[in-house]
Amino acid sequence: MSQRQIEIFSAGCAACSDTIELVHSMVCGSCSVEVLDMHDAEVAARARDLGIRSVPAVVVDGKVADCCASRAVDEGTLRAAGVGQPTT
Numbered sequence: 001m002s003q004r005q006i007e008i009f010s011a012g013c014a015a016c017s018d019t020i021e022l023v024h025s026m027v028c029g030s031c032s033v034e035v036l037d038m039h040d041a042e043v044a045a046r047a048r049d050l051g052i053r054s055v056p057a058v059v060v061d062g063k064v065a066d067c068c069a070s071r072a073v074d075e076g077t078l079r080a081a082g083v084g085q086p087t088t
Helices: 014-026 042-048 073-080
Strands: 004-012 031-037 057-060
Touching: 004 014, 014 031, 014 073, 031 042, 042 057
Parallel strands: 004 031
Antiparallel strands: 004 057
């Protein structure tokens, strides 16, 4: 079974902390979560490559979650992206 790769791009703000908590509350055994610090130049460059313009942002399996592209992180959209759902 493969793992779903979840990346959370964070600047350490309260909204970022809320998003980190939300994602951690949703994950399952098939999820691998990594919190990335936007203060790191390499992380910021990766965010730019992905089209991330603001944080917090969640990337699931290399794709920016729809909720983060539209600027509102929410559980329903994250679940639709696969967070908390086992991989097959």
